[in-house]
Amino acid sequence: MSKVRREDQAGVALITLDRPEARNAIDTEAAHALAALVHEVERDPAVLAVVLTGAGDKAFCAGADLKELAGGSAAGGRSTSEGGFAGVTHAPRDKLWIAAVNGAAMAGGFELVLACDFAIAAPHAVFALPEVKRGLAAVAGGVWRLPRAVARGVALEMIATGEPIDAAEALRLGLVNRVVPADRLLPEALAIAARVAANAPLAVRASLALARRAHDLDDAALRVEADAIGRRVMASADAREGPRAFAERREPRWTGR
Structure with missing residues (x-):
């Protein structure tokens, strides 16, 4: 066992x-x-x-x-x-x-x-x-x-x-x-x-990655990383699906991409 x-x-x-x-x-x-x-x-x-x-x-x-x-x-x-x-x-x-x-x-x-x-x-x-x-x-x-x-x-x-x-x-x-x-x-x-x-996988992973490093980076470095993560998340299919699902009053169908 x-x-x-x-x-x-x-x-x-x-x-x-x-x-x-x-x-x-x-x-x-x-x-x-x-x-x-x-x-x-x-x-x-x-x-x-x-x-x-x-x-x-x-x-x-x-x-x-x-x-x-x-x-x-x-x-x-x-x-x-x-x-x-x-x-x-x-x-x-x-x-x-x-x-x-x-x-x-x-x-x-x-x-x-x-x-x-x-x-x-x-x-x-x-x-x-x-x-x-x-x-x-x-x-x-x-x-x-x-x-x-x-x-x-x-x-x-x-x-x-x-x-x-x-x-x-x-x-x-x-x-x-x-x-x-x-x-x-x-x-x-x-x-x-x-x-x-239940949340968007890419958004969760990206948010966690930055939050975990918050103790180790100064504010300037965190802003650089946050901007890069934000651009990557905003360019994802999930970032388009979330608002669309809200507008259509349905549950989002996340793809993690």
Whole structure:
């Protein structure tokens, strides 16, 4: 049985880490299976948004499988040269990724959340980068993405102490977009993803590409990129279809071109 599952519905791919007995920890097999799915969904024109979650109700992902690591397995087995940890944290991605955090997101599991575009969480979810408690460092994105996501002092405290925060605190800090009852978590995440998938694919991808770089570019460079993206989007067939569908009072038929 695969340790990672993919299910598709109406432009949305649901990817589930499926090792509930191991708190959905990432071992070498799971890492490479997830990396393969990242490649698949990113190259699948039918997929416009992705929801990433964990099986069961205890953990989203406990990070790297420390039992495998303690057994002498090389740490690099849970990373890929292109995609980083679990094939996700460093992977180039055009689609919108939503983390549906159904429990503990620890260490690399929290780094998977930070690598997604945004997250929603169940009330019992907890978040931590406890690597320092195991003589490790959160170098799969945690030590630089967390300071970009929350106030510097908050991030440094979490990184240096390794202590967790709960879902309510994550919401207050803006680490998650919303907290919903556990039985509503997946339906809510899939509903958001479906709303994304209903929009013009080229416009969504182009907008996300620029928004993701907003932290790294100054205003002048952003304006240059925005102008280039705007010209490309405005020249597309979808840019003509959207106003036409509005005028004709019908749903648009997007082509992604």
